Amino acid sequence: MSEAPAAPHTVSADPLPGKDIGLLLRPPRPRAGWRLLPARVDAMCAVELQKLRHDRTELYTRAVQPALWLLIFGQTFTRIKAIPTDGIPYIDYLAPGIIAQSAMFIAIFYGIQIIWERDAGILNKLLVTPTPRAALITGKAFAAGVKSLIQAVVVVVIAAVLGVALTWNPLKLLGVAAAVILGSAFFSCLSMTIAGIVLSRDRLMGFGQAITMPLFFGSNALYPVSVMPGWLQAVSLANPLSYQVDALRGLLLGTHAHLAADFGVLFVAAAAGIAAASSLLGRLAR
Amino acid sequence: MTANVEGPAEAVSCAQLSYSFGATNAVDGLDLSVVEGETFGLLGPNGAGKTTAIRCITTLLPVPAGTVRVFGHDAAGEQMAVRRMLGYVPQQLSADAGLTGRENVALFARVFDVPRRERAERVGQALAAVDLEDAADRLASTYSGGMVRRLELAQALVSAPRLLILDEPTIGLDPIARTGVWDHINAVRAATGMTVLVTTHYMDEADQYCDRVGLMHRGRIRALGTPAELRRGLGERRRAEGTAASGALPTLEDVFRDVAGSGLDDKSGDFRDVRSTRRTAHRVG
Numbered sequence: 001m002s003e004a005p006a007a008p009h010t011v012s013a014d015p016l017p018g019k020d021i022g023l024l025l026r027p028p029r030p031r032a033g034w035r036l037l038p039a040r041v042d043a044m045c046a047v048e049l050q051k052l053r054h055d056r057t058e059l060y061t062r063a064v065q066p067a068l069w070l071l072i073f074g075q076t077f078t079r080i081k082a083i084p085t086d087g088i089p090y091i092d093y094l095a096p097g098i099i100a101q102s103a104m105f106i107a108i109f110y111g112i113q114i115i116w117e118r119d120a121g122i123l124n125k126l127l128v129t130p131t132p133r134a135a136l137i138t139g140k141a142f143a144a145g146v147k148s149l150i151q152a153v154v155v156v157v158i159a160a161v162l163g164v165a166l167t168w169n170p171l172k173l174l175g176v177a178a179a180v181i182l183g184s185a186f187f188s189c190l191s192m193t194i195a196g197i198v199l200s201r202d203r204l205m206g207f208g209q210a211i212t213m214p215l216f217f218g219s220n221a222l223y224p225v226s227v228m229p230g231w232l233q234a235v236s237l238a239n240p241l242s243y244q245v246d247a248l249r250g251l252l253l254g255t256h257a258h259l260a261a262d263f264g265v266l267f268v269a270a271a272a273g274i275a276a277a278s279s280l281l282g283r284l285a286r
Numbered sequence: 287m288t289a290n291v292e293g294p295a296e297a298v299s300c301a302q303l304s305y306s307f308g309a310t311n312a313v314d315g316l317d318l319s320v321v322e323g324e325t326f327g328l329l330g331p332n333g334a335g336k337t338t339a340i341r342c343i344t345t346l347l348p349v350p351a352g353t354v355r356v357f358g359h360d361a362a363g364e365q366m367a368v369r370r371m372l373g374y375v376p377q378q379l380s381a382d383a384g385l386t387g388r389e390n391v392a393l394f395a396r397v398f399d400v401p402r403r404e405r406a407e408r409v410g411q412a413l414a415a416v417d418l419e420d421a422a423d424r425l426a427s428t429y430s431g432g433m434v435r436r437l438e439l440a441q442a443l444v445s446a447p448r449l450l451i452l453d454e455p456t457i458g459l460d461p462i463a464r465t466g467v468w469d470h471i472n473a474v475r476a477a478t479g480m481t482v483l484v485t486t487h488y489m490d491e492a493d494q495y496c497d498r499v500g501l502m503h504r505g506r507i508r509a510l511g512t513p514a515e516l517r518r519g520l521g522e523r524r525r526a527e528g529t530a531a532s533g534a535l536p537t538l539e540d541v542f543r544d545v546a547g548s549g550l551d552d553k554s555g556d557f558r559d560v561r562s563t564r565r566t567a568h569r570v571g
Binding site: 015016019020021022023024025026027028030031039040042043046047050051054055119120125126127128129130132282286 | 307341344345346347348366369370371372374375376377378379380382384385386389393394395396397398399400401404407408411412414415425441443444445446447448472473474476477478
């Protein structure tokens, strides 16, 4: 693909008196191909963080649910001791599951934002920039990941306050961040894929509501896979949330986990999600 | 470059461009040539195919190879090269209300690969060019409709486009804001020498601000020329036919009624167009 020549424009008299617009006469040099993707991811994440800085309401309201899960469900089931957790207190066992769940809830409704951007003309404008569709979706997926990561930090703090014995090993915490971001990238792409199919906010809301609970209950977030009936074990095996929870539990609590398999599944799921959402993005641009 | 050597380059060329949504031929054999440096107005009622044509030129809709070229680059095979030369302002007021004016412009500096060291300065210059320096650090949700349009102009300008495409830039704005938007478009164009392609259904604006206009109806251009040429042409023909209204020179709107014939009244405006117009009006308040 050849790029546009960076020819300077001709300038006539002084229609903008007293203003220096010298830079607006020179098109920026295109970035080399391999640097394009990280640059777009960076741009989308920056926008997400700027928005969160201007309006933190969502951060607070979204902290309520995970706090209640840990405080009420976690503390009660810790006393009941009904769920086999290999000797660790149930609230500790639950905390990584709630981190994954609250991150997923953010990501699974991320497609609403892309439909809103479509309706507002923002998406079309972004699609007329030198940003391949897959790069735009990857950027959005990681932006959702950043949003989820901030949410995860909030839940970790709540869990620590409730006395959950979490690791503070920085390397393991980096692994936790990676698992949260990869999982959110997958679930936000799932959401954007559905957005590309249903094309309306209301229908996407319906789909989001319909799949979040099955994904949550069909995973190892609340109870180990071993206590599930056989058919649910099969569901859990195909559910990326289970792999995310397994990784989080292993890293945060030091339980036995299958980290290589977990990260492998999360990575492949995210890549597949990006491919699916990118291929349907054209429907939203139409 | 494949552009011809003699005369000014062709900024946009469409050759027998067609695009249909299902059974509706939104664009139906459009031939269009925009010359470098001019302000070209694509005119027509809702549903004439203007927005669809714009979407084909901006690479938003897939087109067959060779039908659409922007400064010689094929919109089908060289999408990235085409996009790097475009500044696009869509019909809706499309600034992100959750960001400040400056952040809105900075996003487009980033996605057009403006290096970090000159980003802040370039964004500042774009905001200054549209007189938004003072409001730059306020959230765009606090802007008036005219200010949002100027902000979108700054977003488009930050990448120094050779071709600025505006889809109904003054729709839903009050008369003073409309004049303000046009004044800024003209000042920026004079300062940068960029080509401007604009769609509108306000005939008075086209008459006043466009170098050349193409009157579009049912997916094709039905009359083409400078506004004065088109008005003079109709005036002369009416005199020859003896149907000239006493003394009054025809307006661009008369020219349009003449080329479009009687089919203007009920067929214009499909649902999609009405919906986005209403949405824009709603957002402007």
